[in-house]
Amino acid sequence: LEGIYVIKRFERETGDIDVILGGTGGAIRPTPSPDGKYLAYIKREDFDSELYLYDLESGEETRLYTELDRDMQETWAIHGVYPTMDWTPDGKHMIFWAGGKIMKLNVAEKSANIIPFSVETTKKVQQALRFETNLDQDNFKVKMLRMVQVAPNGKQVTYEALGHLYQRGLPSGEPERLTDRDGAWELYPTYSRDGKKLAYVTWDDQKQGQIIVRDVASGREQVLDTGMGKFVEPVFAPDGKSLVYRKI
Template sequence: MASADQQPEPASGARTAYDPATDSLRFTGEVHLRNIRQLTFGGNNAEAYWSYDGTQLVFQSDWKQINDQGCDQQFVMNADGSDLSSGEKYQLVSTGQGRTTCGYFLPDGRVIYSSTHAASPACPTTAAERTRSYVWDVFATFDIYVANADGTGQELLIGGEGYDAEPTVSPDGKYVIFTSTRSGDLELYRYELASGETIQLTDELGYDGGAFFSPDSKQIVWRASRPTGEDAETYRSLLRQNAVQPGALDLYVANIDGTNKRRVTQLPGANWAPFFHPSGEKILFASNHHTMAEGGREFDLFLIDIASGDLERVTYSGTFDAFPMFSPDGTKLVFASNRRGDRADSRDTNVFVADWVETPTPADRAFTTR
């Protein structure tokens, strides 16, 4: 049960007054979040991203209730949890074959995503299975596709030898940014949708990935590793096995042509899944820097000011909070989490949507959970 000394005013656009007693998914200290709603209910559901009109979300899932294939597939759902026009809650967008990752909407309502299905309809063997260690997959069979939101009209957009994945689209609809191994390392590339022109944006050893555009489409933010010495040799060795070992990751920003690169975070642990604040002056991201002494298993969301480096913690679930994205109008936040309303431990990762409170009230700061 949640309580506060007084109720805050309704969030912008809210139809009814906010009742903290019903906000069971909100944790003490989460002053920027209200009305947290859970949209998936089992398995692993993550990387949920908004449509341009703010009404739908695309996400990846291995939840057996909607996906019995065994590998992550791409789905679309309404952001308010209502039924789609088909009468279903969730619509498969990808082919249902291979493994997919990183779905994102285009301005015309189609979805861009990465998939291995052209190489094989089966789930590919994971790097963790091959190396018997905790590593991330960099499947050389990932290519980038587009499809209608109902799964029809599948087309190859970006392909070729090596890993092509992690695509996101600029708010002005002109560009796709993605990560590729076409140079021999994991680097960022920008693809122009109108012409197909592709330019390389990064060129330093390490994993440059997970990039997003600023609200004005003039900058990018991404997470990167910069291994040296023995770590560099380990990185190269794993990459030859189509894998990377997540560890030290920091955030960087640059202009969309790759110029004016600068490092934003200098924190221990993994700092990743960044997304620009609606102002364009801050970055919201996931990090375990504050739990490294306890093994770094807890990830929370943090907000950092690009210019000053001022850091503010946003989530306090004590579990796993990651993959944040602001809605196009900046009033809502979607993210993935292991949180539960009953506070029980869970290995399920689900998709949540919350109202974003830019300026917390005294009641927001007094909010507590029992």
């Protein structure tokens, strides 16, 4: 994890801004000590978020606590990447949240204790809102179309729904199955630039997948000699003579 968050220092007299902490693991939640000599902050070590102490004069970094909850550097952290922490007025302890508890850390000894905390409250629990849904229906309307591809001439669209490919004429044609294949999913349709060919991939849990090129006019299909595997995102070359795809 590198380059997502850094800690910067703003020099109020000159207006200069310098990065003082960052790099691998990021640097978040800068919290200066009361005497201004140290900066507590959080960084990532492998998959763990850990509390560090930074000496603002010497640049020395000291690990203080290793059992923080995972920070939110990779996510949309609208409420911050980790809950706020603070020093006690004498600068000897830090107060922070970890493991669902409020912790008090002795900075010199690097030892932490739980600060007991409880709340007496009354909550009203509403009855859950439920709707009856019939899951055993032979026919129903599909509400999600995936991998939608419009033919180059704009007269037809191909898409995946419920594991199969469908086509419909534009603007108001009726959807029809592209094939009568059963037992395998059909995915990732893509047209050649001239609209004469349509490529797609299949997937079967037992037989794995294949890449198929279909002649749009005749419906004839050719299975490409790629061997069995899991293929995604085929794309025709501009001249339509070759196909690029990913095997995962």
